[in-house]
Structure formats: structure tokens, C-alpha cells
Amino acid sequence: MNMFSLSKPGHALRRSSVLSSIFYKESIKTFPMALGLFFLNTCFMIWNFVVLRQLFILDHSEVVWYRVMNLGQIPYQDLMFIPLMSAIAFCLFQFLEEMRDARIRISLHLPCDSSSIVLFHAFFGLVFLSLLFSFDIIALLVMLRYYFPSEICFSAFVTTLPWFLAGLFAYLGGTFVLLEPQIKRKSLGVVITFIICLELLSFHSTAYYENIIYVYFILLPCMFYSIAVSADDYRNRWA
Amino acid sequence: MNCHPIEIENLFHSYGKRELYHSLSLTIPKGKVYALLGKNGVGKTSLIQILMGFMRPNGGECRVFGDPAHTIRPKTRERVGLLFERHLAYDFFTIEQAEKFTRSFYKNWKSDLYYGLVDKLGLPYSHRIANMSEGQRSQIVLGLILAQDPELLILDDYSMGLDAGYRRLFIDYLCENLKDGEHTVVITSHVIQDMQNFVDELVFMRKDKPALVTSLDTFMEEFTCYTIVFKNNEGDIRKRLSHMNSEIVVNTEWHKDYVQLFFYASSDIILKELQKLDLHDFSVQKSYMDIEDAFIGYTGRY
Structure with missing residues (x-):
């Protein structure tokens, strides 16, 4: 497989132009879904703030602090599945459109390396989801900082990071599964994605992943490049 | 090296037990208009899928401008305009956006050809492709292909869903722009009578029988x-x-x-x-x- 194989010097500029063209197309295609997800995530964070505020109204601050800092309760636990659901929704919206009547062939026929084209599509999704998740994280941290000390904010950041990572893995796994034509590889993709997401979303304790989270950051590029394999399989499938 | 636009040698392909091609060989030289004809299910679209590298055949060789079909280089793809069955298009684009997106990939892009055809529709450039009729969409797709200025055009069932007027417009536009001995066209359609004034050569594909390649006049x-x-x-x-x-x-x-x-x-x-x-x-x-x-x-x- 020849990933990013635009090797001639004259093609260096071309790659950035291809990337910007794919981003142009994807931004138009996914705009309604992107807008919807930002809206829903904003609504959820506002609701989360209201719930948090209610905790302090119903109980004394000392009691809430005790629960959070000593008992390890997390007042933002409802956030856990939001990144996963957002990522799956975005992945389906972005790639089902391409798979409808095999429209992706239009992109694959463009005069560029096929793997790069598909990877640029996935990269767009990753960029969007990273922005969405950054918004969620910032909103969460601002909200928590309003009521708690910075240590709790840091702990919340480390606790929620695996949830957001699960979203990114679900997006990449979903993309792989949608593009891959071979049933065996498709199934393998489902299983691997499921196991990774399950592990990341199994709540152990606050900041449980603090020391091992880097392993998942190493896995993420591997998952990303596996999409190039599915693109290659798609092009060279047997009828 | 000057290679023929399309060369097929001893192509074998089957869907399960059903054999589609048995040692099909065909060379399509530059400047000719070839029609792939045959009833439903004889493998016209499959042949185009194989030629464009979207499907691997069981045996034999297909080359497009000398490149093996399943590893066509981007540079070669730039020379091939491809119309997918049912005038496949990214229908979330407007007329203008579709042109803007596609033009960035082709260095010989000819906007005037695209807008020349699009203007016949009398639609604003902000009109979304999803809101167009099949006939209008066919003109958009044809415009995008012609603007690429490809040397080889592969048109898979261009007539599907088009009324007589749009079919005539489509063929007339192809005749005006492509019958110059420089462009090679491979076309499939179920509406055969439209092709009388356009094609040079016919390839009849029949189930379980060898393909017949002949000129329209001889036939x-x-x-x-x-x-x-x-x-x-x-x-x-x-x-x-x-x-x-x-x-x-x-x-x-x-x-x-x-x-x-x-x-x-x-x-x-x-x-x-x-x-x-x-x-x-x-x-x-x-x-x-x-x-x-x-x-x-x-x-x-x-």
C-alpha cells in the first residue's frame, strides 16, 4: 500500500490542496450534523451545570466536597457516553452518505492516492470531534472550577479523558467498519473497537487511567492508519 | 510510450458459478467512440468497475493508458472522465460548490464548459443538486466530466432516468465536444437508438457467448x-x-x-x-x- 505517496516535488503543494478540498467538501456535507452535535453538547453541559448547582443548593458545600473528594463520587458521570454517542452519530452521518450508492467512488476516482483521500476524510472527522470534545472539556472544567479547587478540575480532566478517547476510537473504528468490504475484517474491526471502548468506559475510579492513558494515544494513530487498509480493500475488492 | 486508452486481454470473471467473461479481449484505440451493448446482467457495468479499479477480475489483464486497472496512477486517473450509473453526484453541493470542489483536482479544468452546460438549465448557481431532477443532475455530472478535459470518457448508462429531451441534449453535447478524433469514449446505455449518430464501434456482450466487436456501419x-x-x-x-x-x-x-x-x-x-x-x-x-x-x-x- 502506498500511503501519502505523492512523492514528486510538484506534488507537495498538491497534497495540501487535496486536504483543503476534502475539508471543504466534508464541512459542507456534515454541517447540519456538526451544528446539531454542538447544540446538543451545549444543552447537555448547561444541564450538567444545573445539576451540579442543585447539589450545592440541596446540601451543604462541605457534604458535596466530602462526597467528591473523599468518596470519589463524580458529579459529571452523565457525560460518560456523550462523546461515544456524538462520535458514532458523526461517523454514520459522514460515511453512510459516502456508502449510499457507493458515492465514495466519486472521491476515489479523483486523481489522488486513494488511501490519502480516505485518510483525509477521517482526519476531518477527528479534527471536528477534537474541537467538539475540547469544547466539552473546557465547559466541564470551567463549571467545576466555579465550585471546586483546581485539584478536582485536574482529576476530572484525567477521569474524563478516556471517555473522549473512547469517542475518537469509536469514530475511527466505525469508519473502518463502514468502509471495509471484507466481512472477516469488518467483524474484527467491530470486536477491537468494542473492546477498546468498553475498557475506556469501564469506570474504575477517578483518575484511574492517569498513568496508562499514553498507551491509548499510541493506539490511536494505528487505528487511524488502519482506515487506509479498508480503503485499499474497498478499491481492490473481489465481486 | 503511447498506450491505447483501454486494453483488455483474456479477461475472466465470474460471480460465483455464473461466468461473466471468458477470455474477453478488446483494444479501444484513441479517438473512437465505443458502445458496450448487451442485455441486463451481461456484465457491462462490471467491466467498467474492473476497468476503473473498483473490482478485481478473476483473471486476465485490463490496462488503462498502460496502467493495470487496479493500480491506476492518479496521473492516469486525471485523463479519465467517469460517469457512474444513475449520474452519481455529491448532492449536498450546490452547482457552484460542486465545480469549486472538483476543479481543485484537475489542472486542465475548463470552467466555461461546465457553466456552458449548467446555464442551459436556467438554475441559480446556489441551487442544490439534491433538489434537482434526474435530467438536471445528469447535466451537472456531464458538465463536471467535460470540464476535466479528459482524453478518455467512460459513461455508464448515461440514459438511465432521462427523458427524450435530456437524452438528446446529453448526446448532442457529447457529439459537439468529443467527436474530434482526440477523445475516446466508452458508453453503455439501454436506449440504443440515441447512439446511431454518435458511436463508431459496437461491442456486443452476450451471456455465455463471445463478445462481438464490430463497427456500427459494418454491423x-x-x-x-x-x-x-x-x-x-x-x-x-x-x-x-x-x-x-x-x-x-x-x-x-x-x-x-x-x-x-x-x-x-x-x-x-x-x-x-x-x-x-x-x-x-x-x-x-x-x-x-x-x-x-x-x-x-x-x-x-x-
Whole structure:
């Protein structure tokens, strides 16, 4: 497989132009879904703030602090599945459109390396989801900082990071599964994605992943490049 | 090195037990317009999928401008304009956005060809493709392909979903822009009569039979239909026809009161064959055929 194989010097500029063209197309295609997800995530964070505020109204601050800092309760636990659901929704919206009547062939026929084209599509999704998740994280941290000390904010950041990572893995796994034509590889993709997401979303304790989270950051590029394999399989499938 | 736009050598392909191509060989030279003809399911679209590298054949070789079909280089793809079945397009784009997106990939992009065709639709450039009729969308897709200025155009069932007016507009635009000896066109369609003034060569694909490659002129000259009216003597005529040389009779179509015999041979040979049948007590007439009659005569009605 020849990933990013635009090797001639004259093609260096071309790659950035291809990337910007794919981003142009994807931004138009996914705009309604992107807008919807930002809206829903904003609504959820506002609701989360209201719930948090209610905790302090119903109980004394000392009691809430005790629960959070000593008992390890997390007042933002409802956030856990939001990144996963957002990522799956975005992945389906972005790639089902391409798979409808095999429209992706239009992109694959463009005069560029096929793997790069598909990877640029996935990269767009990753960029969007990273922005969405950054918004969620910032909103969460601002909200928590309003009521708690910075240590709790840091702990919340480390606790929620695996949830957001699960979203990114679900997006990449979903993309792989949608593009891959071979049933065996498709199934393998489902299983691997499921196991990774399950592990990341199994709540152990606050900041449980603090020391091992880097392993998942190493896995993420591997998952990303596996999409190039599915693109290659798609092009060279047997009828 | 100057390679032919398309070269197919000993192509084998099957879907399970159903064999689609058995040692199909075909060379499409520069500047010609080829029509791939055949009934549904004979493998026209599959052949295009194989040629464009969206499907691997079981055997044989396909080359596009010298590149193996499943590893066509981006540089070669730039030389090939491809119209997918049902005028596939990214329908979330507006007219303007579709042009802006596609033009960034082609260095010889000709916007005037695109907008020349689009302007005929009388739609604002902000009109979304999703809100267009099939005919309007076909013009957008054709405009995008022509603006690429490709050397080879592959048009898979361009006529699907188009009314007579749009089909004529489509073919007229192709004739005006592509019949210059520089462009090579491979076209498939179920509406055969539109092709009469456009194609040079025909490739007939038939189930379980070798493909026939011939020029349109030769085919229309040598493919002949004779009608024998039998009224109440069907049994007699069936008996006589059973002695005919099956090599020159391509197809026999039985109707209520008459039978049509389709021959692919010179008129001398056909007349000799008819004389052998001793048909003097029947009405035998050579029938006029347009391209669609000839197509149906050659491939059969069902």
C-alpha cells in the first residue's frame, strides 16, 4: 500500500490542496450534523451545570466536597457516553452518505492516492470531534472550577479523558467498519473497537487511567492508519 | 510510450458459478467512440468497475493508458472522465460548490464548459443538486466530466432516468465536444437508438457467448433480418428452419403469424441459405432495421 505517496516535488503543494478540498467538501456535507452535535453538547453541559448547582443548593458545600473528594463520587458521570454517542452519530452521518450508492467512488476516482483521500476524510472527522470534545472539556472544567479547587478540575480532566478517547476510537473504528468490504475484517474491526471502548468506559475510579492513558494515544494513530487498509480493500475488492 | 486508452486481454470473471467473461479481449484505440451493448446482467457495468479499479477480475489483464486497472496512477486517473450509473453526484453541493470542489483536482479544468452546460438549465448557481431532477443532475455530472478535459470518457448508462429531451441534449453535447478524433469514449446505455449518430464501434456482450466487436456501419450492413409469414403453417416452417446453418443465423424470433430470422453474413450467403429452405410458398421479406431493432435482433428479446 502506498500511503501519502505523492512523492514528486510538484506534488507537495498538491497534497495540501487535496486536504483543503476534502475539508471543504466534508464541512459542507456534515454541517447540519456538526451544528446539531454542538447544540446538543451545549444543552447537555448547561444541564450538567444545573445539576451540579442543585447539589450545592440541596446540601451543604462541605457534604458535596466530602462526597467528591473523599468518596470519589463524580458529579459529571452523565457525560460518560456523550462523546461515544456524538462520535458514532458523526461517523454514520459522514460515511453512510459516502456508502449510499457507493458515492465514495466519486472521491476515489479523483486523481489522488486513494488511501490519502480516505485518510483525509477521517482526519476531518477527528479534527471536528477534537474541537467538539475540547469544547466539552473546557465547559466541564470551567463549571467545576466555579465550585471546586483546581485539584478536582485536574482529576476530572484525567477521569474524563478516556471517555473522549473512547469517542475518537469509536469514530475511527466505525469508519473502518463502514468502509471495509471484507466481512472477516469488518467483524474484527467491530470486536477491537468494542473492546477498546468498553475498557475506556469501564469506570474504575477517578483518575484511574492517569498513568496508562499514553498507551491509548499510541493506539490511536494505528487505528487511524488502519482506515487506509479498508480503503485499499474497498478499491481492490473481489465481486 | 503511447498506450491505447483501454486494453483488455483474456479477461475472466465470474460471480460465483455464473461466468461473466471468458477470455474477453478488446483494444479501444484513441479517438473512437465505443458502445458496450448487451442485455441486463451481461456484465457491462462490471467491466467498467474492473476497468476503473473498483473490482478485481478473476483473471486476465485490463490496462488503462498502460496502467493495470487496479493500480491506476492518479496521473492516469486525471485523463479519465467517469460517469457512474444513475449520474452519481455529491448532492449536498450546490452547482457552484460542486465545480469549486472538483476543479481543485484537475489542472486542465475548463470552467466555461461546465457553466456552458449548467446555464442551459436556467438554475441559480446556489441551487442544490439534491433538489434537482434526474435530467438536471445528469447535466451537472456531464458538465463536471467535460470540464476535466479528459482524453478518455467512460459513461455508464448515461440514459438511465432521462427523458427524450435530456437524452438528446446529453448526446448532442457529447457529439459537439468529443467527436474530434482526440477523445475516446466508452458508453453503455439501454436506449440504443440515441447512439446511431454518435458511436463508431459496437461491442456486443452476450451471456455465455463471445463478445462481438464490430463497427456500427459494418454491423448495420451485414446484420440482416428476414421475415417469413407462415399464418397457419407454423409446424411446417419450424421443420424447415431446423435444417438451417446455425452458424449464420444469430437469432430466431417467433411471433404469432410470422418468424424473424436474423443473419450475420453477406447477402449472397444468406440468399443461398434461404433458397435451400425452399420457401417459395411462403411470403419472405427482407425487413428494414434501425439500430434498436438490430440490437434486439442480435441479443434476443429476452
